Amino acid sequence: MNIFKNIFKNNFVLLLFLISISGSVNAAEGTTFKNQKPGFSFEGPFGKFDKESLKRGYQVYSEVCSACHGMKQLSFRNLSQPGGPEFSVEKVKAIASGYSIIDGTNEYGEPIERSMVLTDRFPQPYGNKDEAKAANNGAYPPDLSLIVKARVDGYNYLYSLLNGYEEEIPEDKDIGDLSYNPWFPGGAIAMYQPLYDESVEYEDGTIATIDQMSYDVTNFLTWAAEPTMEERKKLGFVVMGFLVVFLILMYLSVNKLFRDVH
């Protein structure tokens, strides 16, 4: 049994060491500002998305953010799937048909324009990267499908960024034509403040404060980055349960096998 104990002990120390390094790497990447943490329903191992907030978040994305940002990983049909905002299929069809796309050419070689359908991806605001940059102070508005995964402490950062524009610029900052946002690394950001109180009129009557819209669109973008999160958490529990049973069986059989070995 000693050999098993040793393996366990050594690996345990290695594991602790790895965990401690990964923590310090994360800390080193963070900005000078500590992210605000409003608390989201999807946090923790039992967390689920707040569907009403996801619906409002989609409204903020489509009415405000989509003017400059695309979300190329999402299709319209995702909006009605389980684990997301769960709009009705009829509603999503109606949303999609409000956009059009060039799809192939006719017999004269002319482009054919058609309305979008459930299987189409979200529309792109600009034809290409250069056009997007030219319209935005030379900075490219990144695709938002995976932005929450692409930033340290993603959703808290996103919430803090949207909610954190400040009019008063510290004297030691020279931001030129850009806007000041202390949560953005360096403070000078090429995205003008996108949200103001009542930028949207929520369909469900919720009052659209900057804080509320930042919260809702952060929920929506966190779901978009991992539309199957709820499924993953459920599966995680099944796997953990299996592992616990497996561990107990292993322990009992190892004990039995080595009972007479001294």
Ligand code: HEC
């Ligand atoms: C008028 C155009 C415009 C609108 C509207 C807009 N953005 Fe942006 N956004 C930009 C530009 C330009 C950048 C790049 C900023 C930079 O690199 O300095 C950006 C950057 C970002 C970033 C990346 C920040 C980082 O850490 O690199 C996020 C996240 C973001 N926008 C979210 C949003 C959300 C959410 C909305 C809607 C509430 C929105 N944006 C509306 C133009 C826009």
